[in-house]
Amino acid sequence: MSGPYARLPGWADYGLIPIINLLVAFAVAGLVVLLVGENPLRAAVILVEGAFVGGQNIAYTLYYATSFIFTGLAVAVAFHCRLFNIGGEGQAYVGGLGVALVCLSFDALFPWWINFPLAILGAAAFGALWALIPAYLQARRGSHVVITTIMFNFIAASLMVYLLVDVLKPPGSMAPQTRTFLEGGQLPKLNWLIEAFGLSVRSAPFNISFLLALLAAFGVWVLIWRTRLGYEIRTQGHSARAARYAGIGQARIIIVAMTVSGALAGMMALNPVMGDQHRLQLDFVTGAGFVGIAVALMGRSHPAGIVPAAVLFGMLYQGGAELAFEMPNISRDMIVIIQGLVILFAGALENMFRPYLQTVFASLRPRSAGLAEDRAGGA
Numbered sequence: 001m002s003g004p005y006a007r008l009p010g011w012a013d014y015g016l017i018p019i020i021n022l023l024v025a026f027a028v029a030g031l032v033v034l035l036v037g038e039n040p041l042r043a044a045v046i047l048v049e050g051a052f053v054g055g056q057n058i059a060y061t062l063y064y065a066t067s068f069i070f071t072g073l074a075v076a077v078a079f080h081c082r083l084f085n086i087g088g089e090g091q092a093y094v095g096g097l098g099v100a101l102v103c104l105s106f107d108a109l110f111p112w113w114i115n116f117p118l119a120i121l122g123a124a125a126f127g128a129l130w131a132l133i134p135a136y137l138q139a140r141r142g143s144h145v146v147i148t149t150i151m152f153n154f155i156a157a158s159l160m161v162y163l164l165v166d167v168l169k170p171p172g173s174m175a176p177q178t179r180t181f182l183e184g185g186q187l188p189k190l191n192w193l194i195e196a197f198g199l200s201v202r203s204a205p206f207n208i209s210f211l212l213a214l215l216a217a218f219g220v221w222v223l224i225w226r227t228r229l230g231y232e233i234r235t236q237g238h239s240a241r242a243a244r245y246a247g248i249g250q251a252r253i254i255i256v257a258m259t260v261s262g263a264l265a266g267m268m269a270l271n272p273v274m275g276d277q278h279r280l281q282l283d284f285v286t287g288a289g290f291v292g293i294a295v296a297l298m299g300r301s302h303p304a305g306i307v308p309a310a311v312l313f314g315m316l317y318q319g320g321a322e323l324a325f326e327m328p329n330i331s332r333d334m335i336v337i338i339q340g341l342v343i344l345f346a347g348a349l350e351n352m353f354r355p356y357l358q359t360v361f362a363s364l365r366p367r368s369a370g371l372a373e374d375r376a377g378g379a
Helices: 010-035 040-052 056-078 088-106 112-141 143-169 189-195 209-226 230-238 238-247 249-266 270-277 289-296 303-326 332-348 355-364 366-378
Strands: none
Touching: 010 289, 010 303, 010 332, 010 355, 040 056, 040 303, 056 189, 056 209, 056 230, 056 249, 056 270, 056 289, 056 303, 088 143, 088 238, 088 249, 088 270, 088 289, 112 143, 112 249, 112 303, 143 249, 189 238, 209 230, 209 249, 209 270, 230 238, 230 249, 238 249, 270 366, 289 303, 289 332, 303 332
């Protein structure tokens, strides 16, 4: 007979457990900071102040968070279909090509508010097409999507090197990048939104794609929990056998979920390409596709959790830069270690504290625990 347990309420499952995992991750990170001879409490203060004190720091934190919201949503949509899309990096890379082609073609003809919707379509279409091939191979040929999406990351990187060196680079330029977009290909900044609260922002790339990311989060919530397609995606993710019994086409759902995931990852390119750099250049994704995996894990694949998780990793990026500047013993590699610890406890060790919490709730609600124990015994 199994021991008594109680089903965790939603606030504990989706709120308390991630918070506990996060606190443990930062506690372990504090030990690492202590080992290099620095004060962990002072490091934590610098990290938080570097991300949230002052309009400039907040603007940069939200800029980084914008990219992570897109990639986190991309991973989450695939998760709901029980697909592990590790190709967000490559899909965002190719999505940047869609953004650049729109801006290079129309930045002299139309204002930004016309080019922005076109660039959204370009980014989403190119990202979806890049995810379509691994999706088809998984659905029709049985090739595992983890392997194919990883391979397509490298293919995307090589493709972009070729295009930026031999095709899109302006004549006479030595840098592997496109020309700078004209004003019609540049997104307006949202720094005024922070300045409205009395904070000063000197110059930061925080731009209007942040609002698009929030709209995308709401759209994913509607798709997954309020539409028939979302129900089919979740059914396929819970049980492929049940999905087949219900008449849901497995190949169709896999392809649809992966293309939606790729489209969201591709839209991430709007933030750095059209909102900050105003050109297409190498390595603009800077690991956001892989960070999206951690964001989706910490956010429990729900938009309401993904948005604050993205802000958390935006804090680690921006506050980590300030921390490395203020404490020379803490290098950028140390910041990566802290990020890795958060990923470890939020992802791989996500269930470490769940049994203990279930035992606590069972002691607080013995009647429900007894029912659960009887059901387990009867099974």
